[in-house]
Amino acid sequence: MAVKAILIASLCATCLSLAHPTLAAPVFKWTDLSPQIPTTTLDQTANYPLISFASSRGTEWLAGNPNQLFQVTSKGKIFDLTPDLKNYGFQKIRQIASDGQGWLVVGDSSPWFTQPDMAFQFDGMYWKNVSPIMTSLPPQEWVGQIVGKRGFWIIPMSRSLIIWQSSLKTIANIPLPSELIQSGYKKMDVYPLRTGWLMSVLTSGGQCFYVFDGQGFKRVDRSFGAINRTTTFASNGAAVLALTALTDRKKPTIVATYFDGSASRRLDSHFSSFVDATKNEILFFPEAGLVWDGKNWILKDYRRHLMTFSGRSQASKLPDTRDYFIDSAYGTNGYALHVGYNKNNRGELVPRLVMTSE
Numbered sequence: 001m002a003v004k005a006i007l008i009a010s011l012c013a014t015c016l017s018l019a020h021p022t023l024a025a026p027v028f029k030w031t032d033l034s035p036q037i038p039t040t041t042l043d044q045t046a047n048y049p050l051i052s053f054a055s056s057r058g059t060e061w062l063a064g065n066p067n068q069l070f071q072v073t074s075k076g077k078i079f080d081l082t083p084d085l086k087n088y089g090f091q092k093i094r095q096i097a098s099d100g101q102g103w104l105v106v107g108d109s110s111p112w113f114t115q116p117d118m119a120f121q122f123d124g125m126y127w128k129n130v131s132p133i134m135t136s137l138p139p140q141e142w143v144g145q146i147v148g149k150r151g152f153w154i155i156p157m158s159r160s161l162i163i164w165q166s167s168l169k170t171i172a173n174i175p176l177p178s179e180l181i182q183s184g185y186k187k188m189d190v191y192p193l194r195t196g197w198l199m200s201v202l203t204s205g206g207q208c209f210y211v212f213d214g215q216g217f218k219r220v221d222r223s224f225g226a227i228n229r230t231t232t233f234a235s236n237g238a239a240v241l242a243l244t245a246l247t248d249r250k251k252p253t254i255v256a257t258y259f260d261g262s263a264s265r266r267l268d269s270h271f272s273s274f275v276d277a278t279k280n281e282i283l284f285f286p287e288a289g290l291v292w293d294g295k296n297w298i299l300k301d302y303r304r305h306l307m308t309f310s311g312r313s314q315a316s317k318l319p320d321t322r323d324y325f326i327d328s329a330y331g332t333n334g335y336a337l338h339v340g341y342n343k344n345n346r347g348e349l350v351p352r353l354v355m356t357s358e
Contacts, residue, residue: 032354054327084127185203209224226255236330241292242259336355
């Protein structure tokens with residue numbers, strides 16, 4: 001209980017700053033870093049012709065796929081980290097997460113493990129082996145998305161929520177709400193808020209929402225509008241923006257909800273220009289990804305459309321991108337990193353790494 005008390009007390013005091021969104025329409029600069037993508041891999045026999053994940057600590061990013069990892073600076077410099085992981089015994093990378101200060105890299109020492117057994121912290125220069133944290137997790141439970149915030153790491157499990165503080169060697173196990181344990185859930189996504197965490201949970205009965213403040217869970221379903229499989233969520237560290245496209249009505253609608261942990265605001269009118277009522281369609285279908293760049297939200301869809309939204313004025317469409325972005329990572333002062341793939345003239349997939357700045 002002492003460990004749990006320390007974690008909860010520190011977590012409640014933790015928050016991230018929220019920059020005031022700008023009113024002027026942003027002008028984005030695109031910087032193609034793809035030619036600099038390192039070619040070293042953990043497994044020479046495996047081929048991942050795309051970049052599938054990116055994670056930020058504000059002014060620097062880690063990006064890669066299950067077979068490789070590299071560091072990207074806001075100046076466009078790239079450092080290959082795959083040789084380090086190979087020396088430490090990684091055979092596969094499961095996921096990377098950031099707490100805004102550094103990263104947690106989770107993976108496997110063998111391709112046959114059902115649960116990751118390796119975890120290393122990276123502060124931008126040095127590595128620290130924290131693999132015992134992985135082995136101390138409840139066995140035979142699914143390890144979900146790992147989310148960090150200023151020294152704290154949240155790890156959703158099938159029956160509990162794990163909290164780990166970087167300076168401690170032990171974890172705290174917080175039981176999930178009884179209704180989730182009894183019925184189970186299909187998917188849980190966690191987003192940092194200024195004073196806690198939002199949990200978006202998909203169950204057999206639909207979507208439900210909880211706020212975890214470090215001490216307990218509060219259900220907040222009524223804070224959100226219509227939610228469906230197309231809903232896109234993103235956090236700026238202090239609040240969550242949720243966008244849903246509704247096309248099953250006579251009048252198509254984009255439902256936009258901004259939730260800060262205690263109250264929500266509906267911002268539907270900011271997206272009215274993307275709804276064509278005469279054709280009964282939504283011109284921009286938000287279902288792929290949303291990221292905060294420190295000044296504005298950037299939204300991308302599977303058709304390579306882009307939109308920007310300040311939070312105070314009408315959303316604006318950007319020129320379509322030629323790349324298919326799988327993941328995007330936030331930045332500060334108008335920076336964001338986007339990763340994915342494209343196809344060359346022969347139809348082959350080509351990994352892509354692109355930075356936007358305002």
